[in-house]
Amino acid sequence: MTRALLIVLDSVGVGGASDAEAFGDAGGDTVGHVAEACAAGRGDLAGVRAGPLRLPNLVALGLGQSSRIASGRIPPGLEGAATNGLFGAAQETSHGKDTPSGHWEIAGCPVSFDWGYFPKTEPAFPAALTQALIDRAGLPGVLGDRHASGAQIIVDLGEEHVRTGRPICYTSADSVFQIAAHEEAFGLERLYRTCEIARELVDPLGIGRVIARPFTGADPASFRRTANRRDYATPPPEPTLLSRASAAGRAVVSVGKIGDIFAHVGTGRVVKADGNAALLDAALDAFRGLPDGGLVFVNLIDFDTLYGHRRDVAGYAAALEAFDARIPELRSALEPGDLCVITADHGCDPTYRGTDHTRERTPVLAFGPGVPAGTIGLRTSFADIGASLGVHLGLGRGAHGAPWNA
Numbered sequence: 159m160t161r162a163l164l165i166v167l168d169s170v171g172v173g174g175a176s177d178a179e180a181f182g183d184a185g186g187d188t189v190g191h192v193a194e195a196c197a198a199g200r201g202d203l204a205g206v207r208a209g210p211l212r213l214p215n216l217v218a219l220g221l222g223q224s225s226r227i228a229s230g231r232i233p234p235g236l237e238g239a240a241t242n243g244l245f246g247a248a249q250e251t252s253h254g255k256d257t258p259s260g261h262w263e264i265a266g267c268p269v270s271f272d273w274g275y276f277p278k279t280e281p282a283f284p285a286a287l288t289q290a291l292i293d294r295a296g297l298p299g300v301l302g303d304r305h306a307s308g309a310q311i312i313v314d315l316g317e318e319h320v321r322t323g324r325p326i327c328y329t330s331a332d333s334v335f336q337i338a339a340h341e342e343a344f345g346l347e348r349l350y351r352t353c354e355i356a357r358e359l360v361d362p363l364g365i366g367r368v369i370a371r372p373f374t375g376a377d378p379a380s381f382r383r384t385a386n387r388r389d390y391a392t393p394p395p396e397p398t399l400l401s402r403a404s405a406a407g408r409a410v411v412s413v414g415k416i417g418d419i420f421a422h423v424g425t426g427r428v429v430k431a432d433g434n435a436a437l438l439d440a441a442l443d444a445f446r447g448l449p450d451g452g453l454v455f456v457n458l459i460d461f462d463t464l465y466g467h468r469r470d471v472a473g474y475a476a477a478l479e480a481f482d483a484r485i486p487e488l489r490s491a492l493e494p495g496d497l498c499v500i501t502a503d504h505g506c507d508p509t510y511r512g513t514d515h516t517r518e519r520t521p522v523l524a525f526g527p528g529v530p531a532g533t534i535g536l537r538t539s540f541a542d543i544g545a546s547l548g549v550h551l552g553l554g555r556g557a558h559g560a561p562w563n564a
């Protein structure tokens with residue numbers, strides 16, 4: 159078998175990006191700072207975890223060593239030899255520190271243009287854009303119109319939204335136009351239609367994604383976002399590992415956000431699931447039935463959405479430990495000839511100011527039966543992953559990135 163399993167731990171950066179300062183993120187180090195906080199007793203979660211970060215399986219795959227390569231030091235608790243595969247770290251070349259930029263670059267399509275962004279002003283959106291959305295979607299107006307954290311803005315404006323029928327439009331440091339609306343009061347299908355209109359309207363502004371953010375609940379204390387989030391992305395400008403595999407007739411399975419992130423171009427069978435555990439279940443299920451030459455690509459979103467953006471150190475640590483505990487199961491799903499790569503798309507340091515992503519280097523852990531232990535060093539682009547998986551799958555390296563296995 160020569161199959162590939164590509165796992166993106168959303169936001170699990172290892173610090174050290176040489177251009178972090180240009181992004182306002184100097185010193186950001188998601189894994190390093192979570193480990194330090196845990197070692198200092200600031201990562202305890204009653205009944206769930208306590209004390210230093212313990213990731214024995216990820217350490218054996220080289221996570222601690224990838225931190226050393228990325229940022230010059232091994233985080234506390236992550237010392238130990240990498241005995242179970244190739245390990246390294248990667249620097250992003252794309253201009254954005256967002257999810258699509260990171261994923262596209264991993265898949266061999268770096269983003270060399272600048273995304274459009276909305277200013278940190280109120281209102282944040284051009285008046286003509288807001289008015290066009292109101293007119294075309296038949297809205298009584300919009301709320302928000304500013305930079306915000308999504309969990310907070312539904313607490314602040316959710317009741318007014320339900321009362322007035324005005325959807326909550328907001329953005330962040332990413333190239334995003336997000337619309338939050340109540341699933342029952344506003345209607346899920348109506349929210350999706352509104353987002354489709356917004357997608358057309360923000361195209362000329364170079365906005366990467368429109369995101370539907372449905373929520374339920376009766377009052378600010380019970381408002382909760384649901385798994386019916388939907389991302390409307392622009393398509394990648396060049397072929398990706400996914401589109402190249404699909405074009406070659408390979409079995410391709412995209413799990414979780416991957417279908418949306420790649421605007422459903424070459425994404426094959428799309429499988430959705432809610433939460434890291436269910437997403438990994440779905441990916442492993444798909445992988446077990448995958449024919450020779452196939453590719454499963456999964457994004458584990460909780461690190462980012464539930465813990466990174468929420469600046470929840472203990473939750474982040476617990477999520478890392480929960481993933482670590484499943485590595486033996488993951489390894490046993492790999493047959494001779496298979497290759498698994500674990501990496502990340504950007505950082506989201508839960509100890510950092512604000513609530514946005516942090517520009518960071520990422521871990522690159524490549525393993526499988528027969529893959530020797532050793533280092534692949536500091537890769538100068540995430541695209542080296544797509545190039546190496548392209549070589550592994552016999553698709554060729556593609557236009558970007560330097561394979562470590564050619």
Ligand SMILES: O=P(O)(O)O[C@H]1O[C@H](CO)[C@@H](O)[C@H]1O
Nearest residue numbers: 306307308309330332334467
């Ligand atoms: O605060 P929430 O709504 O989770 O938004 C976050 O999620 C968006 C998409 O990943 C990011 O751009 C960031 O704004």
Ligand SMILES: [Mn+2]
Nearest residue numbers: 168169257503
């Ligand atoms: Mn992401």
Ligand SMILES: [Mn+2]
Nearest residue numbers: 462463467515
């Ligand atoms: Mn994010």
